[in-house]
Amino acid sequence: MDCLFAFVGSLAGKAVEYAVEPTARQLSYLVKPRSKFQNLRGKVKDLKEARQRMQQSVEEANRKGEVIFDDVQSWLEAVNEKISKLDSTQTEANEKISKLEATQTKANEKISEDAATQLQKDEENATKCFVGFCPNFKSRYQLSRKADKEASDITQLLAKKEAFKEVSYRPAIEAIDTIRPDELYEAFESRSGAFDEVMTALEDDRVSIIGVYGMGGVGKTTLVKEVAGRAKVKLSFDEVVLVTIKQEPNEMNIQKEIAEKLGMTISEKNIDKRAARLRARLEKVNRVLVILDDIWDFLDIRELGIPSAVQHKGCKILITSRKLVVLKLMGSQKSLPIDVLKEDEAWNLFMNVAAPIAERSDVQSTAMKVAQKCAGLPLAITTVAKALKHKENLYEWEDALERLKPSEINYRGISGAVYSALEMSYTYLESEEHKYTFLLCSIMGHDAVIEDLLKYCRGLSNDSSNKKKYIVAACVYFMALTRWKKCGTEC
16 A cells, blocks of 8 residues: 555656646746846857857868868858847847837826836836837747747757867869860870770770870870770779879889879888788779879889789779880780871861961961971970960071971980970070979979979079079989989999
């Protein structure tokens, strides 16, 4: 029996608790309206300060090129909407107060001071609440309850903000986004055959290594860049990576560049461990194309960490070189030659770069001879055309024609036409600073790091000519010595 009484008493206690607590809350809307609105005002202040801090974080992330998380963006939108709504309500309440105060002023002018005081007390007792004038208890209750709910919503928004660990993230850069397409690329007839064969070979499951060869400046890099862009879209490759191999390749640097373009970081110092990490990453990709551009000598791609066809059937390798023998040593299963442009193709390319001056009647015949001197090599054509596109005098074009005499220099596969074109473009540089910078770039190899170039050029400004020459000579000697130490007596 005692247990029964205890159980009933417990139920009764709970019933009273559940009944009293809501009742007390409802009564508070009538008897404590001021505290509700004071609480709301404090919450609004906290929310505005939190929004300001969040907006500053978002602006900083945007400056860094980062992407804002969707939930952070949604939070800001919800906060802006909430604050705008509350500000609008406050404005409306202030307008009501102003109107009532104006009415009160007029009334005070018409009645005695005692009557006015009594009227004001009556109005306050009957209608006044914190932010406006409530005509009755029902309005007082509704506004107080609304203030309590708004404060509760703001509390939830503030709690949600505290749950954000990060505001933004660095977007993953696709490897294909790092490949800059050649704006001057045209699907010339002399190129379309090789291009189509490369695309066909990439679809052939029996071919894993494809090679493209031809003399320097013939357009191998331009071709494979176009292949890279098309392969991603038309052949559904998940990843496309292009890496330029320097004349004296550093395997660890090549691994680092491939890894960076895949969005990963390799911290291991051992080259075999680095290769294993890189191979594991590439094997996770269903279809991947790795382009190794401008290989001069045999390079063991397995040691780099690029998987073979046996290890990963979805991995294709595209190689460019100046020599067919290098492609054979690399295991190319399909080697395609790239020849010079036809005469009409060469002239069209030259015109695309040097127009409209090259089209002028007094210049055109000389311009055509200049284009012919470039021997159908796209690199020579674009280099010369860019150097001459702003030369408006005929004698300048005739001088260029004279300078483009075939050079007897043949430096490791660089044709005389390309050498003459580069030499002429160097001569046409307008300032000594540009010439010194050109020389520095020429010995820094492919894709020179801008930070390094700035270091080497730092002493070129506001300096005497002799000192500039000394600085350039010192840089050339230093980098040449560094290369000699790296590659030993074989260089």
